Amino acid sequence: MRIDRYIAQSRVIDLVSTDFESALSELLDVCDFSKEKSLTKKKLLNELLEREKQMTTYLGNGVCLPHARVSMRRPYMIAVGRCANGLKYDGQNEYQEIRYVFLLLAAKNARSYLYGLASLARVFQDQAHMAQLEAAKELPAFRKELKAVFGGDASKPKRKHNRFNNLILKEAAKIARGANCTSVLVFGDTFGGGVEIGKIFTGFNTVLIAHASTDSITEHSEIDAVIPIRSYSNHRFSQLRSAVLIGLTRGIFGSHDRLCCVGGLPQSNQFDSITVVDIEREFQTMLMQKTDMLPASVKPEVIERVLAIATELAVEGREGHPVGCLFALGNANKISEYTKPLILNPFYGYKDEDRNILNPFMDETVKELSSIDGAFIIRGDGVLVSAGSLIHAPDYDHNLPSGLGSRHAAAASISQAVDCLCIVVSGSTGQVTLFRKGEMLPLIEKALVRNS
Numbered sequence: 154m155r156i157d158r159y160i161a162q163s164r165v166i167d168l169v170s171t172d173f174e175s176a177l178s179e180l181l182d183v184c185d186f187s188k189e190k191s192l193t194k195k196k197l198l199n200e201l202l203e204r205e206k207q208m209t210t211y212l213g214n215g216v217c218l219p220h221a222r223v224s225m226r227r228p229y230m231i232a233v234g235r236c237a238n239g240l241k242y243d244g245q246n247e248y249q250e251i252r253y254v255f256l257l258l259a260a261k262n263a264r265s266y267l268y269g270l271a272s273l274a275r276v277f278q279d280q281a282h283m284a285q286l287e288a289a290k291e292l293p294a295f296r297k298e299l300k301a302v303f304g305g306d307a308s309k310p311k312r313k314h315n316r317f318n319n320l321i322l323k324e325a326a327k328i329a330r331g332a333n334c335t336s337v338l339v340f341g342d343t344f345g346g347g348v349e350i351g352k353i354f355t356g357f358n359t360v361l362i363a364h365a366s367t368d369s370i371t372e373h374s375e376i377d378a379v380i381p382i383r384s385y386s387n388h389r390f391s392q393l394r395s396a397v398l399i400g401l402t403r404g405i406f407g408s409h410d411r412l413c414c415v416g417g418l419p420q421s422n423q424f425d426s427i428t429v430v431d432i433e434r435e436f437q438t439m440l441m442q443k444t445d446m447l448p449a450s451v452k453p454e455v456i457e458r459v460l461a462i463a464t465e466l467a468v469e470g471r472e473g474h475p476v477g478c479l480f481a482l483g484n485a486n487k488i489s490e491y492t493k494p495l496i497l498n499p500f501y502g503y504k505d506e507d508r509n510i511l512n513p514f515m516d517e518t519v520k521e522l523s524s525i526d527g528a529f530i531i532r533g534d535g536v537l538v539s540a541g542s543l544i545h546a547p548d549y550d551h552n553l554p555s556g557l558g559s560r561h562a563a564a565a566s567i568s569q570a571v572d573c574l575c576i577v578v579s580g581s582t583g584q585v586t587l588f589r590k591g592e593m594l595p596l597i598e599k600a601l602v603r604n605s
Contacts, residue, residue, distance in 0.1 A: 315423075498539045
């Protein structure tokens with residue numbers, strides 16, 4: 154979703170209000186609802202405040218993202234306000250940290266609404282983007298930078314490849330041809346100012362592995378696909394495994410493909426390694442049925458989101474302490490036949506949209522509930538069905554390495570009993586493991602987490 158298309162200069166203002174409710178009122182004042190008969194400012198304000206009571210829309214980094222789905226003709230309407238000294242609301246200290254209020258109104262039939270919210274959240278979590286907005290002191294400059302950031306045209310300094318980088322890229326192309334590779338993967342985070350690939354990899358499926366967005370490439374026409382990966386380890390193989398898994402679920406790669414991967418340390422501006430990966434050999438335990446990587450009901454973007462949250466929990470834990478948890482994704486009705494609640498379901502009664510794992514405001518809720526014993530049950534479309542669920546699947550035969558606990562055994566069993574996929578975070582080591590049909594695939598290994 155191109156957010157910049159919906160950002161009008163007249164709806165980007167400096168707020169004079171000192172409290173959250175009045176700030177929302179100011180932003181609604183600059184929105185034109187004259188052609189929307191069913192919309193009134195009072196009704197919208199009440200709806201936004203009611204949502205705020207249920208769950209804060211503060212994202213961190215000084216950004217608040219109040220949002221609502223309404224009946225209107227246009228798909229989206231956006232208003233942005235700056236406040237230099239924060240806002241007051243209901244005695245909550247976090248609102249004093251707000252510097253930007255980003256109001257998003259979406260039509261009820263707007264497509265990719267949750268994906269749009271997630272995309273916005275990723276932009277706001279990018280420190281470089283936030284620094285760019287903060288540097289714009291005057292309102293006209295802020296409006297210009299806002300359009301640039303959300304249009305993907307942010308003015309980052311472009312770094313030219315040196316002779317050694319050019320040599321690495323040319324040798325990678327030779328190796329890819331000699332090894333009969335079908336795709337070339339480039340770690341975009343190696344370059345802070347953008348990756349220039351040129352025509353070196355003509356004839357290959359060229360894929361960029363990037364931390365958050367496509368801003369790390371200078372020429373989008375040279376890239377066939379972009380795989381955003383959230384990783385906290387400098388060990389590239391950890392990122393690579395997750396990227397290949399996501400590529401398989403999206404259909405970017407096939408199970409018989411061979412990949413040539415070019416990378417370097419993040420932000421080093423220097424390529425330093427070339428790796429060839431045979432997918433069938435690397436993922437042999439998961440590819441026993443070639444077209445069965447994902448349960449039929451599970452969307453690829455849901456797995457990507459769960460992997461991102463699991464990675465953060467593995468590395469950060471909660472309040473400095475390691476946390477173990479289990480996510481089961483698939484047909485929730487079938488999974489529930491093998492589970493029983495350990496606690497009252499914290500997601501019961503909420504709208505599907507509000508308890509969807511793709512909603513960026515669910516991140517902290519999921520992380521907080523991860524400390525509770527039991528599993529998260531997640532529908533294939535991302536809706537969180539329950540937390541704190543005890544899995545009691547039949548004890549199928551599965552060969553697990555020594556040292557793995559009850560979570561891993563439960564994941565192996567339920568993934569054999571039901572057409573589902575499980576992701577386990579080990580509370581003792583931080584290892585992240587994926588289970589499919591009883592087979593396990595370590596995605597982030599314990600040694601990597603301890604060294605990160």
